[in-house]
Amino acid sequence: MSTVLRQHAEDLFAQELEELRKQDSDKRPPNWKLSPQSVVTYLVGGKLKNGFEVTPKYIGNRRLMEIAVATLTTDRALLLYGLPGTAKSWVSEHLAAGIAGDSAMIVQGTAGTSEEAIRYGWNYARLLAEGPSEKALVETPVMRAMKEGKIVRIEELTRIGADVQDTLITMLSEKTLPIPELNIEVQAVKGFNVIATANNRDKGVNELSSALKRRFNTVILPVPNSMEEEIDIVKRRVESFEKVMELPVEKPALQEIRRIVTMFRELRSGATLDGKTKIKVPTGTLSTAEAISVVNNGLAMAAYFGDGQLNAADLAAGIVGAVVKDPIQDKVVWQEYLETVVKPREDWKDIYRACKDLAI
Numbered sequence: 001m002s003t004v005l006r007q008h009a010e011d012l013f014a015q016e017l018e019e020l021r022k023q024d025s026d027k028r029p030p031n032w033k034l035s036p037q038s039v040v041t042y043l044v045g046g047k048l049k050n051g052f053e054v055t056p057k058y059i060g061n062r063r064l065m066e067i068a069v070a071t072l073t074t075d076r077a078l079l080l081y082g083l084p085g086t087a088k089s090w091v092s093e094h095l096a097a098g099i100a101g102d103s104a105m106i107v108q109g110t111a112g113t114s115e116e117a118i119r120y121g122w123n124y125a126r127l128l129a130e131g132p133s134e135k136a137l138v139e140t141p142v143m144r145a146m147k148e149g150k151i152v153r154i155e156e157l158t159r160i161g162a163d164v165q166d167t168l169i170t171m172l173s174e175k176t177l178p179i180p181e182l183n184i185e186v187q188a189v190k191g192f193n194v195i196a197t198a199n200n201r202d203k204g205v206n207e208l209s210s211a212l213k214r215r216f217n218t219v220i221l222p223v224p225n226s227m228e229e230e231i232d233i234v235k236r237r238v239e240s241f242e243k244v245m246e247l248p249v250e251k252p253a254l255q256e257i258r259r260i261v262t263m264f265r266e267l268r269s270g271a272t273l274d275g276k277t278k279i280k281v282p283t284g285t286l287s288t289a290e291a292i293s294v295v296n297n298g299l300a301m302a303a304y305f306g307d308g309q310l311n312a313a314d315l316a317a318g319i320v321g322a323v324v325k326d327p328i329q330d331k332v333v334w335q336e337y338l339e340t341v342v343k344p345r346e347d348w349k350d351i352y353r354a355c356k357d358l359a360i
Helices: 014-023 036-044 060-074 089-102 124-130 143-148 168-173 227-245 252-270 288-305 310-321 328-340 345-357
Strands: 077-082 107-108 120-122 137-139 149-153 177-179 184-189 193-199 216-220
Touching: 014 036, 036 060, 036 089, 060 077, 060 089, 060 216, 060 227, 077 089, 089 149, 089 193, 089 227, 120 124, 124 328, 137 143, 143 149, 143 177, 143 184, 168 177, 168 193, 216 288, 227 252, 227 288, 252 310, 252 328, 288 310, 310 328, 310 345
Parallel strands: 077 193, 077 216, 107 149, 149 193
Antiparallel strands: 120 137, 177 184
16 A cells, blocks of 8 residues: 555556556547546546446536536636535546646645746756756746646636736647747647636635636536535545545444535525525535545544544534634524524434534
């Protein structure tokens, strides 16, 4: 077993990618490791001709994945857009792994991301000693992807300043990266493209210019449609975490995952699942990703500070921490939900007591 804390998708699912390559008889775009049809199968799962099972990486509308993959066969870049926790980064990583066999070419967008992080930088010691030269250039993931005909991922695009965002325009429209200091340019090799992610909550941070928006095809990733779909996502991701972390704990009971997902869906929608009781909505998003985090934290508590079996006491702190982001406003929302919704449910008495014992 690997000692790496988090393997890249192409390493973690190497067997699946290899099987898909062997069985893939469809036409592949230049520099693609798999055909578009096989990339979609890798993402949504399915059974191959030889009976091999490909596990789903994205649980949801298959058509969205087909649109995303089809976009990347064109000269348009792809923007995965949606609420925090809707698997944008997860899908981005697996798209890059399936298409290029390399998901590690990534620029993490922050308020401090500079133009040099996207275009190129300089080895200043070499620059001062030798002057501008190709040897003094520091290649960014974007430049390497252009040279090698691969996919580059840009995470949280709207967190990057507008002037820095616009350095992408020439690369996306002309497929070149000018280096005026050397009077040369890097031309993109076939297979190069960009997958960017952005979330709805950050829309007002640094909204994309209309010129940049035109270079992207936007695919909106929604929150899971059904309760069962969301439970399945949480279950699969938690099992993956448990395997990697090698926790000495029993698998989480489906009942505990169902209760977490129920809580988060109710608090997100502002009503109980049966629609009979209206409830206040907290300031946080309470996404599927946060539900996964709560269960993972509960497993760690059960493994090292409990009896090895996940129960309400192990989950309580994680639930409260996820819901109560604003210590004043969210505290009121949570206490009201606890008393009006959780307390009356006969089979939720243990989780009510565990949360009350925390006394936030």
